Amino acid sequence: MNKRPTIRDVAAMAGVSVATVSRVLSGDYPVANATRTKVQRAVRELDYVVNAHARALSGSTSNVVALVMYDVVTPFFAFIASGVEYQATESDRLCLVCTTHGDPDRELEIVKLMREQHADAVILVGGVNMTDDYRERMYRYAKGLEDAGSRLVLCGRPSLGPDFPAITVEYDNAGGAFSATSHLLSSGHRRIAMLGGPIGNTTFDARLDGYRRALEAFRVTVDPALITHGDMSQDAGFRQVQRLLAEGVEFTAIFAANDFVAAGAMRALRAAGKSVPDDVSVIGYDDTPFAPELTPALTSVHLPHEELGRTAVKLALQRGEGSTRQHVMLGTHIAMRDSVRPLI
Amino acid sequence: MNKRPTIRDVAAMAGVSVATVSRVLSGDYPVANATRTKVQRAVRELDYVVNAHARALSGSTSNVVALVMYDVVTPFFAFIASGVEYQATESDRLCLVCTTHGDPDRELEIVKLMREQHADAVILVGGVNMTDDYRERMYRYAKGLEDAGSRLVLCGRPSLGPDFPAITVEYDNAGGAFSATSHLLSSGHRRIAMLGGPIGNTTFDARLDGYRRALEAFRVTVDPALITHGDMSQDAGFRQVQRLLAEGVEFTAIFAANDFVAAGAMRALRAAGKSVPDDVSVIGYDDTPFAPELTPALTSVHLPHEELGRTAVKLALQRGEGSTRQHVMLGTHIAMRDSVRPLI
DNA sequence: ACGAGTAGGGTAAACGCTTTCTAAGATCGT
DNA sequence: ACGATCTTAGAAAGCGTTTACCCTACTCGT
Structure with a gap:
């Protein structure tokens, strides 16, 4: 088993500095064509892939979106997850999935884990018991996540008010x-x-x-x-x-x-x-x-399960003023089938 | 928005060195009780959480398990995912979920992403077309992942032979x-x-x-x-x-x-x-x-959908000799209901 | 022909941890 | 009482990137 190559190995093989390799890889800095080619060849030769953790540590985004829901098999959640996953990969993010099974302790634990992970967004899905305890808990989450640079998204549950630092995506x-x-x-x-x-x-x-x-x-x-x-x-x-x-x-x-x-x-x-x-x-x-x-x-x-999920991710990832506390409400419609009959 | 505290802040507040804080947090090194208490108080005071990326970079495990499947809503996959998620949290791992929708390019992309992430395990779920191209692809995956320190698990698909560096968990x-x-x-x-x-x-x-x-x-x-x-x-x-x-x-x-x-x-x-x-x-x-x-x-x-998922994670996480290429096959049974009648 | 501007690339300082190495007291056997 | 052993804790060297800063060598406009 070979040790995995680092950026230094690539730099050495290509005969350039690590900075140059990094620049070729992120592609946001002018690099001469000949140099770029040399680096790319070395990358291919060594089968090099960046270390996401080093990148996340140095840069500051982890490119991860976290989805927190009751479970994974109930169609309601599964379809929202599908939308989240779709939009996450669309936005070049990975998607972490956690389940709570309704346990607030587990939820707290998960939020902590997400702070550790620097998740770009943390999406909490599904209805809740709107108690004072809940509000307070959410407030703590919001604070902690904000400090970690994460967006908190409430999905399929009511907004906590326009002043609350979270994005809300509900359906009617x-x-x-x-x-x-x-x-x-x-x-x-x-x-x-x-x-x-x-x-x-x-x-x-x-x-x-x-x-x-x-x-x-x-x-x-x-x-x-x-x-x-x-x-x-x-x-x-x-x-x-x-x-x-x-x-x-x-x-x-x-x-x-x-x-x-x-x-x-x-x-x-x-x-x-x-x-x-x-x-x-x-x-x-x-x-x-x-x-x-x-x-x-x-x-x-x-x-609109999937749209709910997609919208949650889209809003969370969108930067700019006021983007931290939006509130959108999606509509529903009746799928008419055979279980209803007019009363004569 | 406060900047999030680092281990140095905790060390400073507790009046100890960062090494000591680290040791209190991981708990595998003797620390005097008084010191431990001071550190824990500082942690609580500052609402400190470790930076998972720094930890992953320094240590060498990311505590992440990756699940790669066709989609997320088909019950077959959803239940396997449920088992994986369950066992992952049981083992203090986070669970990354990716979907391919049958696209081999996307699959390749995902495996690359998982190498970047240093996932502890990469679990590929579901049946495939057993072509030479497929075997070759898997071999490349296995190599790349092995170098990254990840275990490759084939779940619900046939083994590629006892010499192939992957764990297989199928059902009959x-x-x-x-x-x-x-x-x-x-x-x-x-x-x-x-x-x-x-x-x-x-x-x-x-x-x-x-x-x-x-x-x-x-x-x-x-x-x-x-x-x-x-x-x-x-x-x-x-x-x-x-x-x-x-x-x-x-x-x-x-x-x-x-x-x-x-x-x-x-x-x-x-x-x-x-x-x-x-x-x-x-x-x-x-x-x-x-x-x-x-x-x-x-x-x-x-x-045994869920067991399939749980077993995949369990085997992948278990260390020790020969643990990289196990093969288990789980049984099935008939759920008898009303759609079959004896022919008289 | 000359100073300004730009393209291209190197150096080294973070980023926030873990862990090895080292050392100072405390404890103990004799 | 004195070396030996244990316990506890600090200093510092990584881990693999990104990026701020700096430098060189061209390209131009005049």
Whole structure:
């Protein structure tokens, strides 16, 4: 095993100084053609590659973007990751991926690691519980990262205010829920069950809010009995519908917190001998890839997942005045399929 | 914005030398308790974090594991990534994720980047076209990475031989296909269509091979008319079944290259008025999360995705003699669900 | 023909750590 | 009480780049 060559070896072989080699490699300084050629040949000959750490230490950017999310397999996160990865390589950056599984300690640990790494951007993805503790934590993160020269990006979670030193890239959670609910309402449904997510989570609170606002816009009173909560799993959807049925709550449509919950709901409905969409219409959220594969194909609120990720990176990497605290909100739309039917 | 503190600042504040600070931080050298406390207080006071690049430059490990795959959203890859990420953080490593989308140039580029980064391990995931060009490319990669002190891991693709300087972690593709096909055969099916993947891809060739071997084991002659090829998409599955039907090829069961293809096949069957599993049994591969959500729930070959990822990292990080060219093969099993029915 | 300007390239000082080498006290056996 | 041994800590030499600074040799305009 050969020791890997350094820039000095290249310089020696090419018969120039290390400064010249460095200049040829970064290409931002005039170098005579003959010299450039000699250096390039030496590089090829030795199969030389720069040492990224030395470069990062000397220069000051690490060319790394960090992505911090709940997990890596949930389609919601996977698609955002896809967008981030895409834009990162587009911008000649590498992409570090970390998962928290919801553990704040792990999150703290990761932010520390990213400060160590001098990541150009740290992108925190997904809804949260908006507590004072959370705000304070974020403030500490923002400070630490700023000192390390990193941009903090909140992706798919609300802004912490225009004064907060972070970029925010969200999508219109409440708006999507409003559309979805309105879609059911204008199809004639009035008894619409809302299978919510965990209480306090910004994402699901916003979806619930959109639901409420749509009902109000249609002058339908919000019946608390129709609103349930659970985690975001299929099982949760299943059980919530089971309970609703057991309690004899009447409804002709369901708006689910996300597609997993919707899938569980449809399963419970089927188990109870109810047909979707003949007896009950169902609409989901996130437009997960399996939505069109369900029977019936699930109508769902489509999110610009990948664009969310791409935008996060793009904004974080863009330099210049005021670029540290932008706020963008992306729109959603309904992907209409077969799980909703007008009430006659 | 404060400049971030360095180890010298900590040393100054604690009234000790930088060497002592370094030793307190790495904790592998005896330091008096009083001194340790002083240093730790200074660290907390200044909110100091080490500079990972300086550390990597000085020491010689970067504590980074790189994952190179086709994409990030396909469940097959996402679950492997999940395992890699898990084991990486377990081993105090960060996880760099790169995608190739099948582009060899991009792959080359990534390997170069990983040499620059001194990644502890570079994990290449997924099936490939086993050409001479490929072997040669891998050999170059292995050389370059070895010189950079990185381990090369081939994950979910065949070994390049015991002399090749890489670790291989595969799962039993042919074995899984053998089991799946045997399952259909022992349910009485004899006319089993095989909806294959792209020709030449190691993964799908192996699955096809397992199919063949199972038929032979049951003394059923392999009918080429029953074997089709396509990419691994749902559309491909749909079209392949459509064509089979149009050509009047008779079959009572389908073994699909993967679950996407199986989903497409079921759709085509339904479109043609055939019932699954009453008219045709279907079995998929990969046991994707949506498999149980299909109607009927899809029987599929379950892969140890996460374990594959975890094992890749574990082997790559384990030091010692002979640890650079191990080869492990993980087993598969059939997840039985509702898409297969015995032929009476 | 001459000073200004520019292209091309070398020298050496950072960058922020780890680690080897060295040395001063403290502790101990005899 | 005195060398030997241990513990603890500092000085300084890298690690492999980038870049500020400096210098030389041309090219021009006049």
